[in-house]
Amino acid sequence: MTTEAPDDTFHVFDTTLRDGAQREGINLTVADKLTIARHLDDFGVGFIEGGWPGANPRDTEFFERARKEIDFQHAQLVAFGSTRRAGVPAQTDPQVKALLDSQAPVVVLVAKSHDKHVELALRTTLEENLDMVRDTVSHLREQGRRVFVDCEHFFDGYHANPAYAKRVVRAAHEAGAEVVVLCDTNGGMLPAQIQAVVRTVLADTGARLGIHAQDDTGCAVANTLAAVDAGATHVQCTANGYGERVGNANLFPVVAALQLKYGKQVLPEGALRETTRISHAIAEVVNLTPSTHQPYVGTSAFAHKAGLHASAIKVDPDLYQHIDPELVGNTMRMLVSDMAGRASVELKGKELGYDLAGDRELVGRIVARVKEQELKGYTYEAADASFELLLRDEVHGGVTGVAPRFFRLESWRAIVEQRPDGTQANEATVKAWAKGERLVTTGEGNGPVNALDRALRAGLERIFPQLARLSLVDYKVRILEGTHGSSSTTRVLISMSDGSAEWSTVGVADNVIAASWQALDDAYTYGLLRAGVEPPE
């Protein structure tokens, strides 16, 4: 089988890290941005717009670190910036220099294409704006960069003054911009308008065109596809549609439509099957609950509730789904039966090396327990290690909690205080049993969970020296019921690493510390299993 990779004739361009970060509630650290860039590259987008180097120190640092730390397999890194300022040569404009300093091979320049914006916001002449576009594009091309130009407010500008809007496109095109991207910056357009304008501009300018749609009318995906219908060959999107105001065109339904409805291979072979996983992973990084009702990737996207549908689905699942959910890595769920649950438990078991297919009763028990746990707030999607412990426990017929247990907790206590001099202290004591020995240890930390972690390790490391190699690499807290204030259920997800592999565990409790304890307990138990320590009887 040949691997057909998309070529340069169609661009999937992601701007999650730049435009997506404008979403209210998203605040990305450099580490977050690097993680998201890795996911996007993994997914196979052609371009990753990383930010605006020079505009803030975080974005500058991102480009420096991405260059060194990420070995991009599919994507080219893109720096975003603006055309030179009015009256200043591009060569000496510090903002343009920062774009070059970022060493990104591709630069996107935002240019004004709406006459009123040039005059009111940019406060310069229409002619100078054209020169700003030409000069900046030429300068960057001379420096060996690929250049795309984002025409901000293009569609509003086109309606106000079509001749000028097209002059901006021509100026960018003639100066060497590879793609001129028509942006519906205010998001007020509908597909028919987009299609008509893209078609005319393409015919009149001959420039290669791209589309950047915002979702203010709820039509960003359709607007993007309408532009493609009219001849655009470059689509700018964000993961999960994150972006300013309502958001941007959502990458996932756009690429799914292009591949599955248009039959256009725009991602590397096999990548589309990772859609659901990548969508959820990015939601985790930005710390937003994945939308359960997102097209293609939501947990409800292929869930069936209606009785009318359920009986038809028994005849033929394709009667009530527009695509096979596995094509985007999602699964069909019947909300009235555990059919889908059994199948995924079997598949997951197989993945972990357990053949469960022959044991219907065992699979049923595991499904029931997962459902019961998920009702309480646990999630195993992001906590493979906790799921494997649960599965092992059932395989070994255990009902005494999750087996095996290398240690048994007696009690713990955490004290957090802020002293009159403003300093803080965190101290935790753990009492536990391991290999017949009672451990009473205390740890200090810069937070109660850290103190608890240290106390537990202080006791266990003497008995299990293998623990010394383990470290916590991620720790996430989510309050599950937003309506009860600080008395809500808390879910903690922990990721632990032994230097080569990483695993995740989950804990749920009334309070963050108790939930953290559960996740820590699972994480160390799993770590000891991985290290080959023989579980006790």
Place this chain on the structure above:
Amino acid sequence: MTTEAPDDTFHVFDTTLRDGAQREGINLTVADKLTIARHLDDFGVGFIEGGWPGANPRDTEFFERARKEIDFQHAQLVAFGSTRRAGVPAQTDPQVKALLDSQAPVVVLVAKSHDKHVELALRTTLEENLDMVRDTVSHLREQGRRVFVDCEHFFDGYHANPAYAKRVVRAAHEAGAEVVVLCDTNGGMLPAQIQAVVRTVLADTGARLGIHAQDDTGCAVANTLAAVDAGATHVQCTANGYGERVGNANLFPVVAALQLKYGKQVLPEGALRETTRISHAIAEVVNLTPSTHQPYVGTSAFAHKAGLHASAIKVDPDLYQHIDPELVGNTMRMLVSDMAGRASVELKGKELGYDLAGDRELVGRIVARVKEQELKGYTYEAADASFELLLRDEVHGGVTGVAPRFFRLESWRAIVEQRPDGTQANEATVKAWAKGERLVTTGEGNGPVNALDRALRAGLERIFPQLARLSLVDYKVRILEGTHGSSSTTRVLISMSDGSAEWSTVGVADNVIAASWQALDDAYTYGLLRAGVEPPE
């Protein structure tokens, strides 16, 4: 001023109570359905599909009570049901009888129009299916009902067997159905496909056509509008897009586009200004958090974060919004973040009632302080109250932390423990000063933050009885640097309410409890200011 009411030439048809209720997580009581029906009538939709009388007792009861209890001003009530069963006269089919018994003036009949579905799911002949449509429509017309026919799976059916799909439309039309609704039941269509099929079917059958779109490709709003472009004059939607799987075409962006973009008056005069209120009210009834990023009505729909945008908005708000948010009852909001600059601080100040425009140095100080705080992990875009306290502090020239302070902390201590019997205890002690008095109070809770909150309130409520009205309504935790494990920086966002207004505050610290303390401190301080308590000198 005349009130121009929409006439019968265009139908806004709502199916929140029938198709919307299929959404995973929605479970409506009869009382819920009555409340939603009142909101929808208030909003001015022409038709409210209430459910399937006879299919379940809840829906039967709904029709009985709606008839008696609701004095509909705009809407007609619609009963949903299916064509008669194969081989049974419509007159004697109990399901058809239930539709008449509901006494709804309008009936929607669902009919199969996909040949494969007729054979596989209905298990009858293609000819009998046509008879079932004709007989049922005729019978209901004879009984004085208006009849609309929903052609299920129309678009998939049309692609498989266009001749048969059109025969179903003709059969319904000729038997007296007023509107034949083409349904994209599986939701897999894109606007261009919808438009082409609607155009052809309209030309070939002469029937009045409607559209029912599902959102599985993320294009339901655009698909609905594409059908209108092609000549459909009846749109079926649900409030907030609720519905099976991903959901249905969202009523609000559909009517907003029709009125504001097409200039078509489809709601009573003035109704569109109620859009945001109605959307949120219905979300409350179905007990789902209103989507913050829903087009037109989301709290983020007109929120601006980027510095680039903020400076332009100062010049002219219309430069960065596609409509005046008041047209749909929403408002513009400026988010303060480190991406924003002076312009957004000035605008935010204005929103809060401070005129900062004249004082460049003060604005500069506020911007600098916001940036410095955001570097530490604070975020003000989701913490308006903390931002206002910061702003007040700078306005009053203070550098002693955030002024005013009604109380001063001496120290606090929280103890969390898991006892050997498995039970947990959470206890906190707070030592603070207020109005010259030293307070030493202890609180218990189901988590350390809850205990801390209670201890603080126990002390302060005696001195500030106004606090009794305040309650915590949301609590969010975010660990900021994912790579440092449990020793990371923690950010807490708290929302507090006094019953009429809600405000949000932020705290950042090494540990979750210290961060929570800061956010609580701001939240109570702000609450006291709002309650009109005079700040101390």
